[in-house]
Amino acid sequence: MxxxxxxxxxxxxxxxxxxxxxxxxxxxxxxxxxxxxxxxxxxxxxxxxxxxxxxxxxxxxxxxxxxxxxxxxxxxxxxxxxxxxxxxxxxxxxxxxxxxxxxxxxxxxxxxxxxxxxxxxxDSAYVLRIFDDEAQAMQSAHNSSKMLEEAYSTGVVILSKYSEQRDRLKSAQRKALDILNTVGLSASVLKLIERRNRIDRRIKYTGMVVTVIVVYAFWRWTR
CATH class of the missing domain: 1.20.58 (Methane Monooxygenase Hydroxylase; Chain G, domain 1)
Known part of the structure; x- marks a missing residue:
C-alpha cells in the first residue's frame, strides 16, 4: 500500500x-x-x-x-x-x-x-386523457384571460364616455356663463325675474279659481 x-x-x-x-x-x-x-x-x-x-x-x-x-x-x-x-x-x-x-x-x-x-x-387512452386534461386546462386559462381583457376594454370605454360627457357639460356651463355675461344679467336680476314669474302664476291660478267659483255660483242661482 x-x-x-x-x-x-x-x-x-x-x-x-x-x-x-x-x-x-x-x-x-x-x-x-x-x-x-x-x-x-x-x-x-x-x-x-x-x-x-x-x-x-x-x-x-x-x-x-x-x-x-x-x-x-x-x-x-x-x-x-x-x-x-x-x-x-x-x-x-x-x-x-x-x-x-x-x-x-x-x-x-x-x-x-x-x-x-x-x-x-x-394503454394509449391513458396518455390521451392526460393530454386532454392539460389541453382543457390551457383552454380554460385562455378563456379566463379573454374575459378579463373584454371586461377591461368595457371599463375603459365606459370611463371614456363619462369623460366625454363631463367635458361636454363643462363646455355647456362655460357657454351659459358666457351668454349671461354677454346679456349682462346679474344674479339679482335673475332672482327678480323668477320672483315675478311666481307672482304671475299665483295671479293666474287665483283668477282661475275665482272664475270657477263664480260660474258655479251662477249655475246654482239659475237653477
Missing part, C-alpha cells in the same frame, strides 16, 4: 493520489452515457471512492506524525500542509457524492420515462 514511511513520503503519496482522483473525477463527470470504448462508470466510481478513503487514512497518519516534529515552525508548516490535503480530499468526496446523486436522479428520470412509454404502448 502507498504512503507508509516518513511524513514527507506519506505527504507525496497523498498528493499523487489527489492528482489521480481529480483526473478520475473529471473523466467521470464527462460521462453522460458510458460507451464501450471507455472505462466502465461504476468501476471508475469504485476506484475513486477507494482513493479518497486512502487519502483520508493518510491524513490521519500525517496528523499523528506532524505533532512529533521537534521544530515549531516545521510543525506549523506540516500542520497547514496536512489540513490542505484533508480539505482537498473532503472537496473531492463532496464532488463525487454530488455527481452520484445527479446520476441517480438521471437514471430515475430515464426509468420513469420508460415506464410512461410502456404505459402508453399498453
Amino acid at each position: 502507498e504512503g507508509r514511511g516518513t511524513l514527507s513520503d506519506i505527504y507525496q503519496s497523498s498528493k499523487r493520489l489527489l492528482l489521480r482522483t481529480r483526473d478520475g473525477l473529471e473523466k467521470l463527470e464527462r460521462y453522460e452515457i458510458p460507451s464501450s470504448n471507455d472505462l466502465d462508470s461504476p468501476e471508475l466510481t469504485s476506484s475513486l471512492k477507494k482513493d479518497i478513503a486512502h487519502i483520508q487514512s493518510l491524513c490521519i497518519e500525517m496528523d499523528r506524525l506532524w505533532r512529533s516534529v521537534a521544530s515549531k515552525p516545521q510543525r506549523d508548516l506540516w500542520k497547514r500542509k496536512v489540513e490542505q490535503v484533508a480539505e482537498e480530499a473532503d472537496s473531492l468526496k463532496q464532488s463525487l457524492d454530488k455527481h452520484l446523486l445527479h446520476n441517480q436522479k438521471r437514471m430515475q428520470e430515464a426509468k420513469e420515462r420508460a415506464e410512461l412509454l410502456g404505459r402508453a404502448n399498453g
